[in-house]
Amino acid sequence: MIAADAKKRRRYREQGWWGDDTLADLFLINAAAYPDRLALVDAPNRADFAFGDPQRLTYTQMLAEVERLAGALLAAGICKDDVIMVQLPNISEFVNLYFAAAMIGAVISPAAVQYRSHELSGMCRIVKPRAFVCGTRFKGGDHLGTAQAVLGDDCRLMTFGPDAPGDAFDLSQATGNPEALAAYRAANPVDADDIFTICWTSGTTGVPKGVPRSHNHWVAIAPGTYGPSGLREGDVMLNPFPLINMASIGGVTMSWLRIAGTMVLHHPFDPQVYLAQIASERPQFTIAPPAVLNMLLQDETLLEQVDLSSIRTIGSGSAPLAPAMVKGFQDRFGIIVVNLFGSNEGMSLVTGPEAVPDPIERASYFPREMVLQPYHGGEAMPIARTRLVPPDGGEEITVEGVSGELHIHGPTVFEGYQAAPEQTAQAFTDDGFYKTGDLFEIAGGGRFYHFVGRCKDVIIRGGVNISPEEIDQLLGGHPLLAEAGAFALPDSVMGERVGLAYVPREDCDLTLGQVTDFLREKDLAVFKLPERLFRFDALPRNVTNKVMRSEVRERAIAMLEGES
CATH class of the missing domain: 3.40.50.980 (Rossmann fold)
Known part of the structure; x- marks a missing residue:
């Protein structure tokens, strides 16, 4: 796992963005200060999508669960820097597990509940987890069966919930030795610069990239x-x-x-x-x-x-x-x-x-x-340095109305993708700025950035770039549309034209005129107007709720082929 260099660590500590407290330390401070305050509340329908009664934990009760789980992880052989892959819905056990791992210095790699063997097997190859944690029950998915099919001999299956299988370590029931936990923590101190999570990018195809973040990365943001x-x-x-x-x-x-x-x-x-x-x-x-x-x-x-x-x-x-x-x-x-x-x-x-x-x-x-004022106090200051650069390279953009890729540098930014040096090299500039892949324009007399779209999502119509996000934003106020997503539709003359996938608010078809008239009223340039509509029951979205335009495009093309 890539760590920040000493110069960067020292600078961000001096500014107050980073500090010496881990996330477990911060939680322990709160638990000591507000023992009887309600800390964590489950959804009332928890039993419908997972298992068990909804929990309402005070800070004291949550601390007891965190310490129990930390001891149980140690008893199961999980140690500092070991990776624990977790596939759980939003239940209190998930939050408790985060802080239990933080106590012993283990690394949490959380996976979306929608992921199956294709994604999980690729992710496991990257992070090589020592344990995989899932629930014994989850409406809409067999997490147990999926995990058992993809885990190798070096990865231990752990579960929350009733009826744990014989080959699993039952975290709902397991306990640890408090004295052993205290001794382990004293002998293996966790540093706030240690990696705490490896989350995953929201890629729509292929295996997502692992994103290591330290305790301080999370504190800074x-x-x-x-x-x-x-x-x-x-x-x-x-x-x-x-x-x-x-x-x-x-x-x-x-x-x-x-x-x-x-x-x-x-x-x-x-x-x-x-x-x-x-x-x-x-x-x-x-x-x-x-x-x-x-x-x-x-x-x-x-x-x-x-x-x-x-x-x-x-x-x-x-x-x-x-x-x-x-x-x-x-x-x-x-x-x-x-x-x-x-x-x-x-x-x-x-x-x-x-x-x-x-x-x-x-x-x-x-x-x-x-x-902003840094988490650890001190003088308010810009949290990051940013700039816009043409997607294909060139000089920094300093004028309004010209699209460029946002580059960012600062204490919130990760150091590089997990076990992916080539992807890391492509993601950063020579002077250390992260290339976000997001297109913005300078606006408002130079005070603001205005989001234009993703570099790869831009519609190029007759050589002119069109942002699908801009069209989506304007259509967000259309009274007859529940959802709308613009995308690039292949065209033999213009290269690409503007297609629009939509979900009606009522059970009725919209006409192209109803859409374009609404956008004309917003004074959108004529060349940006949608030229073909495609009705969907729902727009495909990834786990972070972003419209997957590549899938929209594929479905729309299939609709056209079905008409011919």
């Missing part, structure tokens, strides 16, 4: 959420995103650590359960995909059933935000939608109300210089 979102000590946070990626770990869990709050878990996403949790748990903060917020704001019947008054802020990202949605939540409910844009590699752009008070601007722009 936390101010990007709790600062702009205005989170306060003890706040309740509703977390519907899987505990496997930047949004859930960096956005919610790290903020939860910072404010010693209550984390309410949710899985899988169910609007009725989600709204019921808002009503019963009274969170001050939650995160939600843009499509969900668009749907909610336009569903009067659903809105009448829930009291949103406890919520101050909602974080949203993974796709462009519709300005009408961001403004609607602010005007109607007084709820601030914070625009989040990030990746497991540590790229992070955030637009909160202090930096950008206007909701229309907040939906569309990110400050080019994000000034």
Whole structure:
């Protein structure tokens, strides 16, 4: 695993972005300070998708579970720097396991519950886990059967839940020796610069890339959420995103650590359960995909059933935000939608109300210089250095309206992909900037970045680049559309034309004119208008809720071939 060099570690510590506390240390501080505060709450429908009764753990109760699991891992032979691959839904055991691993210095590599043998076998080859943890029951998937089929002799199967198979180590029942745990921790101290997680990129094809992140990498990125979102000590946070990626770990869990709050878990996403949790748990903060917020704001019947008054802020990202949605939540409910844009590699752009008070601007722009106070205190300063460079190389872009790939350098950024030196070399510039693969333009008199799209998703129509994300964002306010995704449609004359896959809000077909007239009213350039519509039942999305445009394109082409 690649580690940061000594010069970088020293600089980031001096600035306050990095420190000496591991995530286990930070949790122990909270548990000592707020022993009776509610720390962790399971979803009320937990038994429907997994197993067992929903748990409501105080910090003292959570600490007992974390220490039990840490001791059990040691008893099972898991040691410092060993990799534990985990495939669990959002249940309290998953959070407890993270901090148990942090206590002994083990590395957690979380896998999406949707992954099967193809993805898991490739991931195991990369990280070579010493243990694989899954539940004995999960609605919609046989995690036990899949794990047993892909694990090698050097990887031990561990389970949570009833009826553990004979070849598994039952973490629900196992205990460890507290004295042995204390002795091991004293003899094997964990450094905040040690790798704590290996998450996975959201690639749509092939085996995802492993992204190692240290305790300090996670600490550094936390101010990007709790600062702009205005989170306060003890706040309740509703977390519907899987505990496997930047949004859930960096956005919610790290903020939860910072404010010693209550984390309410949710899985899988169910609007009725989600709204019921808002009503019963009274969170001050939650995160939600843009499509969900668009749907909610336009569903009067659903809105009448829930009291949103406890919520101050909602974080949203993974796709462009519709300005009408961001403004609607602010005007109607007084709820601030914070625009989040990030990746497991540590790229992070955030637009909160202090930096950008206007909701229309907040939906569309990110400050080019994000000034935050570091986690460990000190003077507020830019969290990262950024620049735009033409995707094919060249001089830095300094004028408005010219698309370029975002490069970023700072304490939140990882050091390189796991066991992939060639991919790492391709991902970084010679002077150490991470090449995000995201296209932005300078806007707002030079103050902002405006997201244009992914480098590989750009539609090239007659030699002119068109951002599909820009079209998606504008269509987010269309009253007849539940979902829409623009994509490149092959064309013998223009090279590519603009195709649009859509899901109607009502059970009816839309005409091309209804779509283009709406976009013309938004003053979109004519050459960017969709030229062919394709109706879908649902747009294919990856585990981080991003539209998989390559799959949309393949399906659309198949539809055309079926017509001929």
